[in-house]
Amino acid sequence: xxxxxxxxxxxxxxxxxxxxxxxxxxxxxxxxxxxxxxxxxxxxxxxxxxxxxxxxxxxxxxxxxxxxxxxxxxxxxxxxxxxxxxxxxxxxxxxxxxxxxxxxxxxxxxxxxxxxxxxxxxxxxxxxxxxxxxxxxxxxxxxxxxxxxxxxxxxxxxxxxxxxxxxxxxxxxxxxxxxxxxxxxxxxxxxxxxxxxxxxxxxxxxxxxxxxxxxxxxxxxxxxxxxxxxxxxxxxxxxxxxxxxxxxxxxxxxxxxxxxxxxxxxxxxxxxxxxxxxxxxxxxxxxxxxxxxxxxxxxxxxxxxxxxxxxxxxxxxxxxxxxxxxxxxxxxxxxxxxxxxxxxxxx
Amino acid sequence: xxxxxxxxxxxxxxxxxxxxxxxxxxxxxxxxxxxxxxxxxxxxxxxxxxxxxxxxxxxxxxxxxxxxxxxxxxxxxxxxxxxxxxxxxxxxxxxxxxxxxxxxxxxxxxxxxxxxxxxxxxxxxxxxxxxxxxxxxxxxxxxxxxxxxxxxxxxxxxxxxxxxxxxxxxxxxxxxxxxxxxxxxxxxxxxxxxxxxxxxxxxxxxxxxxxxxxxxxxxxxxxxxxxxxxxxxxxxxxxxxxxxxxxxxxxxxxxxxxxxxxxxxxxxxxxxxxxxxxxxxxxxxxxxxxxxxxxxxxxxxxxxxxxxxxxxxxxxxxxxxxxxxxxxxxxxxxxxxxxxxxxxxxx
DNA sequence: GAAAATCAGGAAAACGGTTGCCCTGACGCT
DNA sequence: AGCGTCAGGGCAACCGTTTTCCTGATTTTC
Numbered sequence: 069x070x071x072x073x074x075x076x077x078x079x080x081x082x083x084x085x086x087x088x089x090x091x092x093x094x095x096x097x098x099x100x101x102x103x104x105x106x107x108x109x110x111x112x113x114x115x116x117x118x119x120x121x122x123x124x125x126x127x128x129x130x131x132x133x134x135x136x137x138x139x140x141x142x143x144x145x146x147x148x149x150x151x152x153x154x155x156x157x158x159x160x161x162x163x164x165x166x167x168x169x170x171x172x173x174x175x176x177x178x179x180x181x182x183x184x185x186x187x188x189x190x191x192x193x194x195x196x197x198x199x200x201x202x203x204x205x206x207x208x209x210x211x212x213x214x215x216x217x218x219x220x221x222x223x224x225x226x227x228x229x230x231x232x233x234x235x236x237x238x239x240x241x242x243x244x245x246x247x248x249x250x251x252x253x254x255x256x257x258x259x260x261x262x263x264x265x266x267x268x269x270x271x272x273x274x275x276x277x278x279x280x281x282x283x284x285x286x287x288x289x290x291x292x293x294x295x296x297x298x299x300x301x302x303x304x305x306x307x308x309x310x311x312x313x314x315x316x317x318x319x320x321x322x323x324x325x326x327x328x329x330x331x332x333x334x335x336x337x338x339x340x341x342x343x344x345x346x347x348x349x350x351x352x353x354x355x356x357x358x359x360x361x362x363x364x365x366x367x368x369x370x371x372x373x374x375x376x377x378x379x380x381x382x383x384x385x386x387x388x389x390x391x392x393x394x395x396x397x398x399x400x401x402x403x404x405x406x407x408x409x410x411x412x413x414x415x
Numbered sequence: 416x417x418x419x420x421x422x423x424x425x426x427x428x429x430x431x432x433x434x435x436x437x438x439x440x441x442x443x444x445x446x447x448x449x450x451x452x453x454x455x456x457x458x459x460x461x462x463x464x465x466x467x468x469x470x471x472x473x474x475x476x477x478x479x480x481x482x483x484x485x486x487x488x489x490x491x492x493x494x495x496x497x498x499x500x501x502x503x504x505x506x507x508x509x510x511x512x513x514x515x516x517x518x519x520x521x522x523x524x525x526x527x528x529x530x531x532x533x534x535x536x537x538x539x540x541x542x543x544x545x546x547x548x549x550x551x552x553x554x555x556x557x558x559x560x561x562x563x564x565x566x567x568x569x570x571x572x573x574x575x576x577x578x579x580x581x582x583x584x585x586x587x588x589x590x591x592x593x594x595x596x597x598x599x600x601x602x603x604x605x606x607x608x609x610x611x612x613x614x615x616x617x618x619x620x621x622x623x624x625x626x627x628x629x630x631x632x633x634x635x636x637x638x639x640x641x642x643x644x645x646x647x648x649x650x651x652x653x654x655x656x657x658x659x660x661x662x663x664x665x666x667x668x669x670x671x672x673x674x675x676x677x678x679x680x681x682x683x684x685x686x687x688x689x690x691x692x693x694x695x696x697x698x699x700x701x702x703x704x705x706x707x708x709x710x711x712x713x714x715x716x717x718x719x720x721x722x723x724x725x726x727x728x729x730x731x732x733x734x735x736x737x738x739x740x741x742x743x744x745x746x747x748x749x750x751x752x753x754x755x756x757x758x759x760x761x762x
Numbered sequence: 763g764a765a766a767a768t769c770a771g772g773a774a775a776a777c778g779g780t781t782g783c784c785c786t787g788a789c790g791c792t
Numbered sequence: 793a794g795c796g797t798c799a800g801g802g803c804a805a806c807c808g809t810t811t812t813c814c815t816g817a818t819t820t821t822c
Contacts, residue, residue, distance in 0.1 A: 081777095093779075093780090098781085106799090124538040126479070126777090126778050128479050131475050160519060160521050169539060170518065174503075215425060296703075357644045429809065438771070475809095478809095479810095480811080482777080
C-alpha cells in the first residue's frame with residue numbers, strides 16, 4: 069500500500085539509459101550532452117530512453133570529473149534577518165540564472181559555527197562563497213587562503229584585497245539632504261541611531277557635509293539614540309521641547325522616522341507642510357504604515373546581492389575583482405516630503 | 416603578487432595525504448574515519464599528514480559511494496519573506512545539528528521555476544526536500560512519485576498522504592478569545608483580513624465557536640478587509656461610528672491590530688482599559704511599535720520549521736510520517752490586554 | 763616448535779559519469 | 793581492386809573516496 073504509486077521512484081543511471089537505448093554508457097553520455105559525433109537517430113534514441121526512465125545525471129559524479137560543482141555557499145553571519153533576505157534574494161537570482169545552486173548557512177554571529185560552515189562548504193567543493201551580514205561595518209575575513217573565491221555583500225571585509233559590495237551610505241545621506249534642500253527646506257536636523265554604529269557615523273557625517281557644502285548648518289545638534297520607533301517619538305519630543313526651529317528631519321532609519329512622524333503629528337505639526345521627513349532603508353511595512361507615507365533612502369539590497377553574486381561568478385571564471393565596490397542609493401519620494409506646490413510624488 | 420599568500424590553496428586529496436604519511440589511500444581513509452584495524456601510531460601519522468595539508472574529504476566522491484549526500488533542498492514557494500525566514504531558521508537549525516547542508520531555492524510562486532528546482536535538487540541527489548510558503552492553505556504537491564521524502568512546512572499539501580506541518584490557527588484564535596474572556600471581556604469583535612483567505616476563515620470560525628461555547632455572541636459582525644494597518648484604522652472608525660458597545664478586539668494580524676490601536680487611541684479610547692486588543696503573528700516590530708505593546712498569538716514558525724526538518728530526517732532514515740501535523744500556538748501577553756487589576760503581564 | 767588466530771595494511775573494485783583514444787566498416791577515389 | 797578517409801560508437805581511464813578482500817607478519821596457543 070505504502071508505495072503503490074511509485075513506479076519510476078528509483079533514480080536511474082546512465083548505464084540503464086544506455087542499455088535501454090542499446091548503446092554504451094559513453095555513447096549515451098555523448099548523446100545527452102551533445103558531444104562526439106553520433107547519428108542523429110542514435111542521439112534521439114538515447115534521449116527518448118532517458119526521458120522514459122526519468123533520468124537525471126548525478127551531479128556528484130559529474131562534478132567529480134569536471135572539478136566544478138556549480139554550487140556556491142552563502143554564509144549569513146548574523147541570523148537571517150530583514151537585511152539578509154533581500155541580499156539573498158538578489159544573490160540567488162543572479163546565481164540561479166547561472167545555473168548555480170546555493171548552500172544556505174546561518175552562522176548566527178558565532179565564529180565557531182562560521183568556521184564549521186566554511187569547512188563544510190569546502191568539503192562540498194563549492195565554486196565560491198558569499199558572505200553577508202547585518203552590519204555594513206568591516207569584519208575580519210572568514211578565512212585566509214581559501215581555495216575558492218569569496219565575495220562579501222553588504223558587510224565588508226577588513227582586508228582591502230577582498231572583494232566587498234556595499235551600499236554607499238554617504239551617497240544615501242547626501243541624496244536625502246539634497247532632496248530636502250530641493251523642496252526648499254533649510255532648517256534640517258538629523259535624528260539617528262547609536263553614536264558608535266558605523267552606519268550612523270557615515271550617514272551623519274555625509275549629511276553634515278552636504279549641508280555645509282550649501283553653506284548651511286544643522287538646525288539642531290544631531291540626536292543619537294536607538295534604532296526604534298520609541299526613540300523617534302522621544303526625539304520628536306526633544307525637538308519640540310527645545311523649541312528648535314526646524315522644517316525637516318532626516319532620520320537614520322525608517323523606524324526612527326516613523327516615531328518622529330507620530331511624535332510630531334500628535335503635537336499638531338503637519339507633515340510635510342510644517343516638517344518634511346526622510347527615512348532610511350525603505351522598509352515597505354514602515355514607510356507604508358507611517359502617516360503620511362515616508363520618503364526614504366533605498367540601499368538596493370537586492371542589487372547588492374546580485375552584484376556580489378555576479379562578481380563571484382566572474383571570479384569563479386577566472387576574473388577576480390579585488391577591493392570594495394560601493395553601490396549608490398536611491399531616494400524614493402513619498403508623501404512625507406511632497407510639498408504643496410508639487411502635485412505629489414511621481415509614480 | 417596576486418597569489419603570494421596562498422600556500423595551501425589547492426585542495427589536497429586523500430592520496431596526497433596517504434603519500435605524505437607513507438601509506439595507501441585505503442589505509443588513509445580508514446585512519447581518518449576510524450575504521451579498520453590500524454596501529455595507533457599509523458593512524459596518528461595519517462591524521463597529522465591530513466592536518467598539515469589541510470585535507471578535507473570531497474563530499475561528492477564520498478556521496479558517490481555511500482549514496483547519501485547529507486543534503487536537503489528547501490523550496491520556498493513564494494519569495495523568501497517574513498514567514499519563510501523563521502521557518503528556514505528553524506529547519507536549518509534542526510538540519511545543521513544533523514550535519515546536513517541546505518540548498519536554498521526561491522521559486523517565487525512560479526511553477527516552472529519550481530519544477531526546475533525540483534529537477535536540480537534531484538540531480539544533486541538531496542536526501543529530502545522541505546517545501547515552505549507564505550499561505551497556510553493547501554497546495555498541490557510539488558511532484559508525484561519523487562525518489563526522496565518531502566515535508567511541507569507551514570503550507571500544507573493537498574494530498575493527505577503527504578507530510579505537512581502547520582500551525583493550529585484555530586487553536587490560536589481560541590487562545591486569543593479565551594484570554595480576552597479571562598480578563599473579563601464579554602463584548603468582543605473580530606477584525607481580520609480578506610474574507611476568502613484560508614487563514615481568515617479558520618481563525619474567524621474558531622473565534623466565533625469559542626465565544627458561542629461560552630454562550631456569547633460577537634459584539635459586532637466580523638469585519639473583513641485587508642492585511643494592513645490602514646484597514647485596521649478604518650475598521651476602528653467603523654466600530655466607533657456604528658456605536659457598537661465593545662470592550663475587546665481580536666485582530667487577524669498584528670498590522671491590523673496596530674491600525675485598530677491607533678484608530679481607537681486617537682478617538683480617545685484607552686487600551687486596554689476601554690478596549691483590550693489581541694493581534695496575530697507576534698511580529699516583533701509590530702507588537703513593539705504599537706502603543707501599547709500588543710498581546711499577540713505566536714504561531715511558533717521556528718518550531719514548525721524545526722519539526723518539519725525533524726520529520727524529514729526521520730523519513731530519510733526510513734521512518735516516514737504521513738498526514739498533517741498541527742502545532743499549537745502560544746499567546747504572548749503584553750500591555751494591550753494588561754488589565755488594571757492584574758499587576759501586568761508576566762515576563 | 764608448529765598450527766592457528768590475530769593484526770596491519772595493501773590492492774582493487776566499486777560509485778556514476780565524461781572523455782580521449784581507438785577500432786570498425788562504409789564509402790569514395792584512383 | 794586497393795587504398796585512404798571519415799563517421800559512428802565502443803573501450804577504458806579517470807575523478808576521489810570507501811570498503812571488501814586478501815596477504816604477510818606477528819602473536820598466541822597447545
